[in-house]
Amino acid sequence: MEPRPVTSASPRVGLFVTCLVDAMRPSIGFATLQLLEEAGCQVEVPTAQTCCGQPAFNSGDTKAAARLARRMIEAFEPFDYVVAPSGSCAGMIKAHFPEALASDEPWRKRAEALGAKTHEVLSFLVDVIGYIPKGRSFAATGTYHDSCSGLRELGIHAQPRALLREVVGLEMRKLEGNDVCCGFGGTFCVKYPAISNAVVEEKAASIEKTGAEILLGGDLGCLMNMAGKLSRRGSRVRAFHAIEVLAGLGQGPAIGEEG
Amino acid sequence: MHRTLEPFKTRTATALVDATLKIAIERTTATAERKRAAALSDFPEFDAARDRGRRIKDHVIANLDHYLIEFERNAKAAGTHVHWAATADDAARIVIELCRAAQAKRVTRVKSMLGEEIGLPHALAEAGIERVETDLAEHIVQLGGDTPSHIIWPSMHRTREQVSEMFRKAHKTPHEEETIEAMVESARRELRDKFLSADVAISGANFLVADTGATCTVTNEGNAELTTTPPRVHIVTAGIEKLVPSTAHAFAMLRLLVRSATGGDITQYTTFHCGPKSPGDRDGPEEFHIVLVDNGRSRMLKEGLKDMLRCIRCGACMNHCVVYRQLGGHAYGGVYPGPLGAVLTPVFEGLEKARDLPHACTLNGRCQEVCPVDIPLPTLLRGWRDRSWREGLEPVSMRAGLGLWAFVAGHPQLYRLASAVAVRVMRLFARGGWIRSMPLASAWTAHRDLPTPSRKTFMELYKEGQRSQGR
Numbered sequence: 001m002e003p004r005p006v007t008s009a010s011p012r013v014g015l016f017v018t019c020l021v022d023a024m025r026p027s028i029g030f031a032t033l034q035l036l037e038e039a040g041c042q043v044e045v046p047t048a049q050t051c052c053g054q055p056a057f058n059s060g061d062t063k064a065a066a067r068l069a070r071r072m073i074e075a076f077e078p079f080d081y082v083v084a085p086s087g088s089c090a091g092m093i094k095a096h097f098p099e100a101l102a103s104d105e106p107w108r109k110r111a112e113a114l115g116a117k118t119h120e121v122l123s124f125l126v127d128v129i130g131y132i133p134k135g136r137s138f139a140a141t142g143t144y145h146d147s148c149s150g151l152r153e154l155g156i157h158a159q160p161r162a163l164l165r166e167v168v169g170l171e172m173r174k175l176e177g178n179d180v181c182c183g184f185g186g187t188f189c190v191k192y193p194a195i196s197n198a199v200v201e202e203k204a205a206s207i208e209k210t211g212a213e214i215l216l217g218g219d220l221g222c223l224m225n226m227a228g229k230l231s232r233r234g235s236r237v238r239a240f241h242a243i244e245v246l247a248g249l250g251q252g253p254a255i256g257e258e259g
Numbered sequence: 260m261h262r263t264l265e266p267f268k269t270r271t272a273t274a275l276v277d278a279t280l281k282i283a284i285e286r287t288t289a290t291a292e293r294k295r296a297a298a299l300s301d302f303p304e305f306d307a308a309r310d311r312g313r314r315i316k317d318h319v320i321a322n323l324d325h326y327l328i329e330f331e332r333n334a335k336a337a338g339t340h341v342h343w344a345a346t347a348d349d350a351a352r353i354v355i356e357l358c359r360a361a362q363a364k365r366v367t368r369v370k371s372m373l374g375e376e377i378g379l380p381h382a383l384a385e386a387g388i389e390r391v392e393t394d395l396a397e398h399i400v401q402l403g404g405d406t407p408s409h410i411i412w413p414s415m416h417r418t419r420e421q422v423s424e425m426f427r428k429a430h431k432t433p434h435e436e437e438t439i440e441a442m443v444e445s446a447r448r449e450l451r452d453k454f455l456s457a458d459v460a461i462s463g464a465n466f467l468v469a470d471t472g473a474t475c476t477v478t479n480e481g482n483a484e485l486t487t488t489p490p491r492v493h494i495v496t497a498g499i500e501k502l503v504p505s506t507a508h509a510f511a512m513l514r515l516l517v518r519s520a521t522g523g524d525i526t527q528y529t530t531f532h533c534g535p536k537s538p539g540d541r542d543g544p545e546e547f548h549i550v551l552v553d554n555g556r557s558r559m560l561k562e563g564l565k566d567m568l569r570c571i572r573c574g575a576c577m578n579h580c581v582v583y584r585q586l587g588g589h590a591y592g593g594v595y596p597g598p599l600g601a602v603l604t605p606v607f608e609g610l611e612k613a614r615d616l617p618h619a620c621t622l623n624g625r626c627q628e629v630c631p632v633d634i635p636l637p638t639l640l641r642g643w644r645d646r647s648w649r650e651g652l653e654p655v656s657m658r659a660g661l662g663l664w665a666f667v668a669g670h671p672q673l674y675r676l677a678s679a680v681a682v683r684v685m686r687l688f689a690r691g692g693w694i695r696s697m698p699l700a701s702a703w704t705a706h707r708d709l710p711t712p713s714r715k716t717f718m719e720l721y722k723e724g725q726r727s728q729g730r
């Protein structure tokens with residue numbers, strides 16, 4: 001695609017849907033698209049995107065990760081910004097593409113440049129665009145889990161809370177251990193299912209203890225892990241990606257509910 | 260080490276069903292986490308101190324040869340015998356030879372993970388020398404015939420109820436009241452005579468001070484003083500990475516170590532040992548030996564694990580690790596458990612034997628966040644995974660599966676098709692929004708439900724012109 005002239009009023013954003021959102025829950029992708037457009041961005045979804053390569057990178061297959069990183073760089077380089085509804089995938093691009101391409105100087109530089117303009121959507125809205133939608137309403141009690149990559153690699157903590165504070169009727173409750181890993185860990189949860197299960201069992205208990213009706217977060221992988229465990233426990237807590245609530249989709253089906 | 264181990268998954272399965280162990284782990288680690296947080300909130304300059312600590316250790320590691328020579332020179336000048344050990348076996352052999360030369364029948368030990376690393380308990384037993392552990396927790400470990408499960412609280416895998424039972428069986432005049440004070444008294448009665456009648460004392464060191472030749476050891480029980488003062492011979496074993504340039508640097512590191520380990524401002528006892536008893540001294544050992552141990556450390560320098568040599572063994576990484584807090588220390592199977600053990604055990608025992616450890620981690624980064632010297636533990640663990648992949652140690656099924664996935668992900672059109680097919684197949688197993696079991700997904704569905712995927716992928720819907728969810 002040809003780069004178009006950029007006006008600062010409407011930045012061109014390449015939406016990186018991420019593989020989990022693509023397959024499991026497109027509504028998160030559409031909610032992201034909607035919010036970015038509301039914020040005045042010109043959004044495109046490059047069709048050459050697949051996966052950021054994190055499963056390969058974290059499994060030790062750095063070569064495959066580097067190969068996928070190059071493809072991602074090519075697909076998203078023309079944009080002013082790259083935005084993903086996931087701290088984990090955005091963190092992979094920002095923090096780990098340069099590591100995966102460390103031995104290839106020209107590509108490493110391109111990775112650095114792409115990383116500099118890559119953002120997770122909630123932090124992008126608050127920190128980069130300064131768009132906090134007002135007057136959305138969702139009457140519910142909610143609690144928030146801070147996913148680890150977003151929290152520690154990208155410093156995402158205040159932004160989702162700033163956004164959710166403006167949702168009318170949404171009462172947020174503190175989750176004990178909100179910054180403690182839920183036990184998902186990408187391939188970890190299927191490589192070491194018993195350990196992962198013990199961790200998410202405790203997380204689910206903490207979530208239930210808040211008494212909140214809704215679990216919110218910024219990463220579908222972690223949300224699927226927690227929601228799946230809550231469902232197995234017979235819990236009534238429902239889970240959404242925060243961007244869905246911000247896009248007014250809180251009345252629709254939660255994760256694991258038929259649409 | 261001299262042990263045969265069950266496979267990692269068996270060890271973890273055993274740990275995960277042990278309800279008493281879970282109580283013991285949670286009591287200790289949750290308290291440690293709370294106390295550390297409180298200590299840091301009273302220490303606003305922590306970040307600056309942490310940065311300084313990191314720089315001190317990096318400087319020493321970059322100039323290790325210089326400081327080792329300086330330390331040896333100053334230690335010798337103070338009358339200390341300095342020994343060099345390239346491997347764990349060398350180190351243990353040197354210690355045993357020194358004990359034999361001293362005609363030792365009984366040795367007292369001050370808790371030292373390096374001593375565990377070089378296999379001292381086993382070596383002493385083989386040599387027929389009685390070993391008396393003087394640290395209360397190590398005494399419990401010795402009574403239980405097992406190994407430390409935490410580097411700061413070695414017997415954290417035991418509840419106080421279990422300890423009470425052990426003391427009643429093993430001590431000559433055990434406690435009558437069921438209080439912690441009475442139990443400590445019981446251990447004291449049991450150990451006191453042994454403290455005074457030992458021939459050799461063996462301790463570790465938290466720091467080796469280059470410009471004085473002294474060692475620095477911290478304890479909360481005072482057992483380091485009592486252990487090392489009466490015997491004729493005192494042997495210190497220490498890793499070469501324990502060096503600091505001066506006493507002032509040791510104190511800079513202590514501020515980080517103690518707060519990160521126990522949440523205290525300072526330990527009850529901070530002991531410096533420098534050479535044997537001088538003429539006119541009323542007590543102290545006649546001979547003072549230091550065994551400087553490499554055991555893979557110089558190899559770590561070369562093999563991309565330099566950052567790990569900053570470690571001051573505070574244990575904060577394990578207290579804040581979700582995996583450690585489920586398993587405790589023994590399931591790791593190495594001398595050092597938790598995130599630091601997952602980095603170190605492959606160094607000592609080989610990656611092939613320990614390959615599970617760097618993988619059994621969610622890479623959530625909390626260990627690095629709490630590390631007082633900012634060791635990038637997740638990066639180092641990922642480094643081991645990279646090496647494991649390159650050396651062909653990963654299971655064939657894993658390589659094949661990931662290889663196929665990576666190939667598909669490298670071809671966008673094929674990837675779209677594969678995703679579209681996958682979601683449709685998965686939906687065949689769905690009931691009421693959830694998939695409760697599905698072939699090839701049992702690792703997930705054994706423990707939790709899997710949300711039903713969308714009817715069509717985002718990319719399909721987008722291609723059809725959909726632009727928002729609520730159209």
